[in-house]
Amino acid sequence: MFVLGIDPGLSRCGYCVLEAVATTQRPRVRALGVLRTPPDALVWDRLAMIQGDIQALMGEFQVGDVALERVVFGANARTASGVIQAAGVIMAEAVRSGAVVAEYGPNQVKEAVTGWGAAPKAQVASMVATLLGLAAVPDPPDAADAAAVALCHLAMTPLRAATTSASGVAR
Amino acid sequence: MFVLGIDPGLSRCGYCVLEAVATTQRPRVRALGVLRTPPDALVWDRLAMIQGDIQALMGEFQVGDVALERVVFGANARTASGVIQAAGVIMAEAVRSGAVVAEYGPNQVKEAVTGWGAAPKAQVASMVATLLGLAAVPDPPDAADAAAVALCHLAMTPLRAATTSASGVAR
Numbered sequence: 001m002f003v004l005g006i007d008p009g010l011s012r013c014g015y016c017v018l019e020a021v022a023t024t025q026r027p028r029v030r031a032l033g034v035l036r037t038p039p040d041a042l043v044w045d046r047l048a049m050i051q052g053d054i055q056a057l058m059g060e061f062q063v064g065d066v067a068l069e070r071v072v073f074g075a076n077a078r079t080a081s082g083v084i085q086a087a088g089v090i091m092a093e094a095v096r097s098g099a100v101v102a103e104y105g106p107n108q109v110k111e112a113v114t115g116w117g118a119a120p121k122a123q124v125a126s127m128v129a130t131l132l133g134l135a136a137v138p139d140p141p142d143a144a145d146a147a148a149v150a151l152c153h154l155a156m157t158p159l160r161a162a163t164t165s166a167s168g169v170a171r
Numbered sequence: 172m173f174v175l176g177i178d179p180g181l182s183r184c185g186y187c188v189l190e191a192v193a194t195t196q197r198p199r200v201r202a203l204g205v206l207r208t209p210p211d212a213l214v215w216d217r218l219a220m221i222q223g224d225i226q227a228l229m230g231e232f233q234v235g236d237v238a239l240e241r242v243v244f245g246a247n248a249r250t251a252s253g254v255i256q257a258a259g260v261i262m263a264e265a266v267r268s269g270a271v272v273a274e275y276g277p278n279q280v281k282e283a284v285t286g287w288g289a290a291p292k293a294q295v296a297s298m299v300a301t302l303l304g305l306a307a308v309p310d311p312p313d314a315a316d317a318a319a320v321a322l323c324h325l326a327m328t329p330l331r332a333a334t335t336s337a338s339g340v341a342r
Binding site: 044085088094095 | 219242255260265267
């Protein structure tokens with residue numbers, strides 16, 4: 001079972017592909033990084049770049065589940081707009097590819113990874129590294145956040161993860 | 172030259188395909204209506220439906236330009252989020268199809284159609300009917316708004332419209 005975790009963004013969009021092998025084993029990191037789009041490009045061109053990158057990632061790993069961190073409206077509506085659009089594009093692309101989509105709130109992600117819904121970012125990143133057996137904390141933070149969302153999704157869907165890994169079917 | 176005007180929305184998304192024949196002639200209405208998605212469906216499924224509908228519309232009419240009305244953040248952030256996501260999905264799909272994308276503010280659209288940036292909705296709809304030679308005011312209002320955006324785009328790009336119609340090349 002391959003899960004694509006996404007920390008949505010227009011300038012930097014964190015992504016992490018985890019392979020859930022079995023409930024008793026640590027998930028394997030198959031891809032981890034950040035999609036970037038040029039800040040001086042037109043918004044729609046940037047959205048199309050993200051769409052293409054997500055399509056490529058999903059095709060490469062036969063991603064069955066896509067988990068996104070919910071975008072919370074902050075002070076800057078203009079920035080939020082691009083992030084929300086990026087999330088929308090990724091969701092639609094995921095459905096088109098036949099994936100299951102899920103969305104989790106920031107506190108839900110933090111709680112799933114650290115046990116504390118108000119955990120600071122550094123603690124989340126550190127726990128991500130521990131849970132995934134990484135030699136270092138993922139950098140930039142967007143990548144760590146994406147990994148945290150993917151881990152949250154696996155924690156929320158243990159039964160299905162166990163079933164699909166037991167039957168050996170890559171969803 | 173075919174222009175697809177869009178009044179973005181998740182529950183109701185207005186669309187209007189106009190064919191610009193020549194600068195001296197009234198544009199022809201080739202399609203006018205509203206895309207609807209079921210309110211009880213998951214957001215990502217609704218976005219994927221819109222993506223599919225837009226893809227179909229663009230393919231049917233060889234749309235060269237897609238013009239959207241800019242989404243303005245209102246009081247209800249939750250509603251705005253879905254509308255912004257829908258706009259993002261449509262933009263990315265337009266770029267993927269090789270179309271030129273443009274976005275216009277609500278006041279810009281009103282001014283282009285009625286000559287007054289603060290014109291009431293009914294006046295915009297009435298002018299749309301007049302400019303397009305329609306027997307009645309488009310209904311629902313989302314369809315009229317989409318037609319207004321398409322008209323605004325044609326008003327903003329007269330030179331290119333004239334060139335493409337003169338050479339007979341459908342972009």
